């Protein structure tokens with residue numbers, strides 16, 4: 001039986017962005033086995049001397065190499081926490097990795113939302129994603145603990161470049177260099193790290209080294225600022241397994257162990273004022289409760305904050321305006337959407353996203369804007385499940401997905417369509433057909449080779465969208481056949497992985513689909529190191 005989170009734990013997850021969990025069903029022998037497995041993987045890497053070992057040996061094959069690892073996900077406390085945060089129908093993402101700490105320091109950063117720090121869509125404030133870190137050994141101050149800045153998951157950096165391209169990595173401070181992080185003077189490194197945190201402009205932020213007992217799991221909001229910290233000389237290897245999980249359905253009720261007498265308003269009052277409206281809005285969305293505006297300031301004051309230079313103030317203002325759902329508030333947000341500063345445009349987009357389906361048509365004209373930066377945000381803002389009933393929105397997103405020249409517009413349009421496909425009350429079979437067709441060879445060509453392998457951020461977003469569709473609507477046997485025919489040969493391993501998960505959601509597979517799947521299994525199966533060898537070594 002799953003052990004769901006309490007109200008306090010869920011509220012803490014939304015405010016701090018992190019929860020530490022002790023898996024109760026796993027013993028010392030399990031953790032030792034996972035520790036030895038990580039050592040063996042890194043020994044293979046060292047022996048291979050391959051510059052693609054991160055792909056061939058470490059990345060994305062952990063569940064095949066160490067099949068026992070699925071016991072971690074089945075643990076009652078781990079699965080209960082995942083269900084509480086993401087809803088019962090969460091799905092594991094095909095990307096995974098095991099990190100080994102080193103004497104280097106990392107800069108505080110947010111992971112790219114596609115594997116290997118690629119960018120597919122604007123950051124989701126709601127718990128649509130979660131990072132699961134597992135530590136098979138104790139983590140101490142000496143062996144390179146992960147360091148987090150609590151509550152930073154709702155803020156981010158500008159990433160657009162003047163030529164229309166973009167930074168894919170979101171470091172806290174883009175001026176921070178690799179050389180500074182490798183500086184032998186450790187006090188210099190620490191000073192630079194302190195400066196980078198101060199640059200956020202938010203007093204009293206809490207930094208936290210994640211020192212945890214052996215076998216702990218840390219569940220994090222995907223976008224929390226974090227970094228790997230340096231090890232000290234004599235420390236034994238410290239490993240951290242990393243997995244991504246995704247929500248696939250819109251919440252219809254609280255997925256955690258909610259007690260009606262819990263006073264969420266009282267809890268929110270203890271949080272930083274800047275995050276209160278965000279946490280309140282997400283809490284209400286998670287429990288499928290109507291959010292009402294709690295604004296003590298005038299519209300002019302809130303507008304001034306939206307247009308200010310402080311990220312926390314801007315995002316707070318955007319949520320206050322979005323919750324008002326009034327014409328006047330939406331007009332301010334639309335003015336923000338075309339502002340000269342990327343940060344103001346981006347914050348305004350989050351406000352528009354929660355402004356209610358009645359206001360959605362006002363965003364539509366911005367999808368045809370000449371400025372690519374505005375089109376990217378307009379499509380993202382429309383990605384609300386309730387907009388699934390708005391034929392104009394669905395049609396416009398499909399047009400952006402198929403016709404816009406900008407990869408990030410198409411990728412965001414696919415992602416937004418994924419949120420829309422959570423709407424169970426409309427027939428999306430034509431949309432599903434169109435999405436599958438976009439995965440045909442050559443339609444969306446590979447557009448990145450970061451980390452030394454070619455793949456497509458847009459096809460990955462389309463595959464995500466189809467997964468959302470599959471978890472909320474039944475595909476026809478012909479749709480699955482076509483999906484498998486197009487994707488099992490895809491050279492993007494994540495598109496392939498999604499295709500399997502999409503198929504897994506479907507109830508009626510044709511004999512042809514089963515044959516294609518079994519042929520792929522026969523061809524692709526990786527033979528992990530036998531358990532008997534593991535225990536003998």
Ligand SMILES: [Fe+2]
Pocket residue numbers: 109110111226
């Ligand atoms: Fe990271």
